[in-house]
Amino acid sequence: xxxxxxxxxxxxxxxxxxxxxxxxxxxxxxxxxxxxxxxxxxxxxxxxxxxxxxxxxxxxxxxxxxxxxxxxxxxxxxxxxxxxxxxxxxxxxxxxxxxxxxxxxxxxxxxxxxxxxxxxxxx
Numbered sequence: 001x002x003x004x005x006x007x008x009x010x011x012x013x014x015x016x017x018x019x020x021x022x023x024x025x026x027x028x029x030x031x032x033x034x035x036x037x038x039x040x041x042x043x044x045x046x047x048x049x050x051x052x053x054x055x056x057x058x059x060x061x062x063x064x065x066x067x068x069x070x071x072x073x074x075x076x077x078x079x080x081x082x083x084x085x086x087x088x089x090x091x092x093x094x095x096x097x098x099x100x101x102x103x104x105x106x107x108x109x110x111x112x113x114x115x116x117x118x119x120x121x122x123x
Contacts, residue, residue, distance in 0.1 A: 001096040002034045005089040006043035007105035023058040038066045038087035
């Protein structure tokens with residue numbers, strides 16, 4: 001699973017070429033689409049109003065809800081010091097049986113989380 005954190009969402013909204021390619025190609029299987037955790041979308045939208053509406057129109061993205069299990073895990077991670085803007089992405093990555101990878105403009109922020117992070121460059 002490919003997961004976009006809030007920095008990747010911001011980069012996508014600002015025209016990042018690679019991420020734009022992911023977002024506009026509609027995969028027939030929703031599991032093959034890039035995933036945007038709800039809290040990552042909220043964090044990006046707080047910094048760049050309109051980001052949620054922009055991303056909602058792109059066919060190559062799926063949005064991960066903040067269900068009870070995710071909420072409990074995010075609460076625990078944030079309570080332990082992980083930035084809430086990243087906690088939902090970490091939860092999504094560790095919950096993926098295949099091992100999700102987080103695309104981020106700040107990969108160093110994930111040090112110690114145990115998730116695979118791909119550096120997209122500075123947003």
